Amino acid sequence: MEDNGMKxxxxxxxxxxxxxxxxxxxxxxxxxxxxxxxxxxxxxxxxKRKNKKHLFVAAGAEEWTIEGLRAGDQECxxxxxxxxxxxxxxx
Numbered sequence: 001m002e003d004n005g006m007k008x009x010x011x012x013x014x015x016x017x018x019x020x021x022x023x024x025x026x027x028x029x030x031x032x033x034x035x036x037x038x039x040x041x042x043x044x045x046x047x048k049r050k051n052k053k054h055l056f057v058a059a060g061a062e063e064w065t066i067e068g069l070r071a072g073d074q075e076c077x078x079x080x081x082x083x084x085x086x087x088x089x090x091x
Contacts, residue, residue: 006034006052008061008069010087015054022058022084023048026069037069039081044072058087 005028013021023036026047034055035047042048068076 006057006061008065009057010059010083011036011055012058013050013054014056016050018048022087023050023055024065024069024080024084025061037077037080038084039077039079043077 006025007027009025011023011025013019013023021038023038023042026035026037026044028034029049032051032053033049034052035049037043037047065076065080067073068079
């Protein structure tokens with residue numbers, strides 16, 4: 001089993017214009033930053049770059065998210081958008 005770091009984790013933004021918005025971690029870019037997707041505005045083609053210390057991990061990574069992100073699957077993007085929509089309604 002390989003170490004995926006934060007890849008696939010559901011995170012909540014704690015700072016910035018996007019405060020309170022949910023994302024899924026697409027990739028660990030370096031020690032301080034990750035790229036994020038939300039299934040809508042930020043997809044595989046246009047991920048958002050954000051400092052790790054401005055994020056709160058709301059849920060761990062699930063296997064389907066890691067596999068979908070690795071494959072660049074558009075169906076995974078739709079599931080991520082639905083997941084984020086459900087999380088936003090719960091808050």
